[in-house]
Amino acid sequence: MEVVRRMSWVFLILALTVLPAAAVDRSKFRTCEQGSFCRRYKKWISRPEREKALWTVLPQTRAPLPEGGFSFQVKHVNEETPHLLLKLNIYASGMVRMRITEIKPLHIRHEIPPGDVVSDPPPAAAKVSEADESGKSIFKFATADGTAAEAILHHSPLALEVSVGGQILQRLNARNMLNFERYRTPKERLPPDTASVAAPDTVLLDAAAHPNGLDTNGLWEEPFGGHTDQKPRGPASLGMDVSFLGDVPSLFGLPEHATKASLPFYQEPYRFFNLDVFEYEIDEPMALYGAIPIIWAIHRLGGGQTVSSGFLWINPSETFVKLERDTPDGKGGPAHAWWTSESGVLDTVVMVGPTPKTVSAQFHDLTGHGPMPGLWALGKHQCRWNYMSEKDVATVDSMYDKYDIPYDTIWLDIEHTDGKAYFSWNAAAFPNPKQMIDNISAKRRKFVNVVDPHIKKDEKFHVYREVRDKGFFVKKVSYKQIDDPTDVKPADWVEETKIPDPTATQPPEWNTEEDGPWVAPQIDNPAYKGAWHPRKVNDPTPDLTDFEGWCWPGTSLYPDFTDPAMREYWGSQFALDKYTGTNADTYIWNDMNEPSVFNGPEVTMPRDAIHPNGMVEHRDVHNMYGYYVHRATFEGLQKRTPGDRPFVLTRSFFIGSHKYSAIWTGDNYAQWSHLKASIAMVGALTLGGQSLVGADVGGFFKHPDTEMTVRWYQLAVLIYPFLRNHAHLETPRREPYVFDEKTMLRIKASLQMRYKMLPLWYTLFHRWASAAEPVVRPLFWDFLDDPQTHENEEALESQIMLGDSLLVHGIAKPSSEQSEATVYLPKASGWYSIHNGAFKAPGAHVHKLDLDSIPAYYRAGTVVPLKSRIRRSSACMSLDPFTLNVYLNPQTGAAKGRLYIDDYRTRTYQDVGLLCARKIDFTCSARLGTRTHHAKASFEETLKSSH
């Protein structure tokens, strides 16, 4: 939910007077050039003689790390002693991790606690055979599938090369763009004879130490949009480049951006800074709500071999990534990326692949596997800002039943609360919430309530009082300058402005008796140095007060969710005896957790706010704030209902959010361009490990016409793992039953198809949870050897795979503009239309469009598990029989598939292994007719017994 979206009237008027309709307000959000560290980095990497070695690895300093791997000290060419420490880990699944930090930083450089992003303990170390050659350290290992791989650390200039099967896939610092700004004492506080200050112009260290010729703006404070970011610790950014070698036709990933699947090489770097962006636009590198800084590369190597690799940049501060090519046309050859982050440490992971499946497996080996969602979470979610009363909720629920339209979950947005104090109810509209939710439960459906992380400042609100009293709110520093107590007046400082004229003498005629004693006349003191003032320094113990910002409730405070104790407290609030009016079928939606601060810089928290947990500056953890919020909620729900699978929806997220939450692509727009972009956005997110993901069906802002609504549902039911219909407060109702009958029946048919396919979805989620396979994925993931999946515009931007079995082609234009679609079917043994079973050979096919369906094809040779009985919710279907549709490979007469079954809602599948995961192999030797056969397989008994 966005800022303006729920503001009071006054607020809305203010905002809309400056916003052009239907467009993001760019002036609110920083570009690379508008942020000092990115601007500085851009200038720095365009310096002359960039190829000159700056950083040298000292091989003699190599030491084993306690957690496995090695460390090396790294020295700058212009410094005597090494100041940086490089850590190298090689993980058995096929990953090379390189970290760089300061050896003795002036302030603590923020590192993400173990377990929060990278699993704790970290992934198993690979068996490595080492060899030192002159100028490089070589580490040989094998990936999980046995492929030989190498990591070569070049000593000077520092560079890391990763190769698989003798082919170099990635080279880190290939273009010598490594920069590391060490925390420094401000220049004016250094003794005047310090070497770094006196360094000649030709020396390149970093901007803080050596401002000559570089941009010194914004080092110690930085204004933007009416706010001044105080930086008492000074600049501490870091940056590096990575090259993806071979012929690299496309790069993928970098969620979350409203961009294409095959990442465009924009002039402006992609930005990662989690923000509440009002009416975001498509085809933009601007930051959105969440950050998973991962790049997937396709490498076409010699001999027709194509492999895939991944690169992950783990840093929760503001980060920019610029994609570059050697050739001006931006096509083919190697691809490069440079990265820069505002603070923290450099932490990068190369996932060596060499197949998409192994890259995904490596990513999840590093960050952990996602849990099975409850089956209901894959059903239809009906949301709106807002259902206004208990009666409203009951009516929506019964209208679905009236038309026998399946749905699983009804949602309440912020208006259900008492003045936006979350965990409370508006008593006039919701006098008996427990009864209301119990009625939903009785239909075997679920309920989701929004609980945002900003806390209403209200003495009557217990959460406010308790968090305040525990000191858990994020703090604001009242920066002030004080006299430096260490600065003392030099002994020889002359402060007298006047002295008696030393040249004057008492006149001879002076009569002391009559005239009094003679006094020499005063003259200006030539030795006067001016009044002495001690120099000013930032008060080392400034006043810390709770940071207050504006959000939906008005004045709001923001808990420090980075603190495990705060998360524990937060989680405990979901206990059924604490959160009155809820039951065990109630789940939670965390919105606005970037965090959104209406009056903050860029609509978020000031970077100089302080997290009391470790006195960390907000800038150091910004992109993880949302992650910590939804994780706290997840862990709370886990405790509330032991054994149950929690469900949390979050808008803001970071690497690793997949272990806790579903995410959606935020406040999209009822426009065809947003419908289409959702294909790429969902695909990028699933490549970032986040498979439980979707966009608001129909678009959040504005109202879709009936055709757009139908097309959106037709796409969403097949490719959005998280399927939610949501709408802005100011739009007309858009529940399926409000449309004309034809439209309603088309939407109903789409939803029925979704429910029919739930066994497939659920089985695919098991593949995700157990084998790290994204549930939905761009075509290259399954068809890497088909070059069309790397370069064909339609195949890249309009199509996506559901598992390895279904190809879906989204229609993103009205029929008045598009009457047919060209569907590209990748190289496989053939394809069958999901709608009529018609067989198609691989290749491009022109598909005549009608309003009843969009093109979708099952891959030949697939067995698809389905349920043919469509009931009002997924729980109502849990004991129904399965239907297996067998799509034979016409050459072999065989088909394969999987079916996964468990109790659909508890953790027993994990805890005691109560589940049934089956591979289905189907072969027939004789030619069969098209008649449908009933067959009772012995396997069904197995299914029953596993329950």
Added chain:
Amino acid sequence: MKFTLLSVFACSPAAVIRGVAPEVQSKYLQSLHCGGEEVALSAINDDYCDCDDGSDEPGTGACSGQEATLFHCPNVESTPQVVYASRVGDGICDCCDGSDEAHLLGQRACPNTCREEGQRQSAEREKKLEDLRAGLKVKLETISQAKQQKQEKEEQIQRINGELPGLEAQLTELLKKKEEADAVRLQADCKTELPRLRQKVKDLEEKLASLESQLARVQGETTSTTTKKVVSEYAKWMDGADAMEDEKDETDMEPDTTSQDTQEVDGGVASNAVSSDRADQEEDPLEKELKEMEGVLKSNKDLRSRLTKELEELREEHFGFASLRDKCLEFKSSEYTYKLCFFKDAKQSFTRLGNWDGFTSPTEAVFKNGEMCFGGPARSLKVSFQCGATEEVVSLDEPSRCNYAAVVRHSGACVETMMEELESPRIRHPKEEL
């Protein structure tokens, strides 16, 4: 090529076909066809869906998702109903007799609640019947009154239409008379002035020329202009008053209240000013007569247009709602007081939700073009009438922003045919009101 593997639970052959209403049972004694093929009788209710229309599985959930074949619950002691096939065996008790979940046993079995449900329903029906009877009585009265009113109105219009030509002729006559009289009087006035002015000539020789020319002008103009001036001033006032009246009538139908408000204020001030001016003048009996005549004419015309509008607004099919004429119903929510003035406008405290726009169906009406929402549509209010003997607003909601919806109890919504349904309730269908 498609194979379907499925689990089957035993189905016991029964004398009656499960899920089928008694009067339709016989259909299942003959052969069953669907999709151009005959279905073996053994395939009926075998928990496997052979027919897309569900006809082979009337008693199981096997053909869930279609709505051609519904499951029949006898609901003995309550009202029989049909439910979607998707409700059969889904673990939720939909029928009071539990027949949709017959496979649930022991603790999980659906209790038979038909007696309670039947009693509750019959009490509800009784209450509804009572309401309906009372409502119909009120409605009848309202309709007969409305008919009578309609007749009266039509007669009045006819009367006015008959009288108007005579009245208009009288008015023309009067105007002529007054014109003449005024001319005479003014000329006489001027003549009495003349000697006095001549007296002044001697003292004011230098002014004589101008006075003479003035006099000449006065004399020259008196016959035409002066008379006309009086008439036109009155006409102006009348025009203004007319305009004001017309404006009022029109704005009732129009979206823009603000202009209506200003018009009303301006008109009011203007008419006050004119009448106070006129109070200073001595009333001429002829003028008085003229004014009265014009008043009569105008009030007749006004009455005629009001009656015509009223007749158009409330057509015969909505006569049951005639009692809402000139009536406002109030509804208090926690935040606002809503005021629904039928045939006029609806307000939420001080915000106009819309002007009466008429009926959209036998039991629905709409107020449209209310105050604009910021950045959104103009407010509007949909009214659904519910049968009842009393007149009251039952609920008022805002389902989407600035689109309001009210349920109003009124006898106008009571229909004779409801009696039959309430007295001998039909099988309940899932698409009926829940």
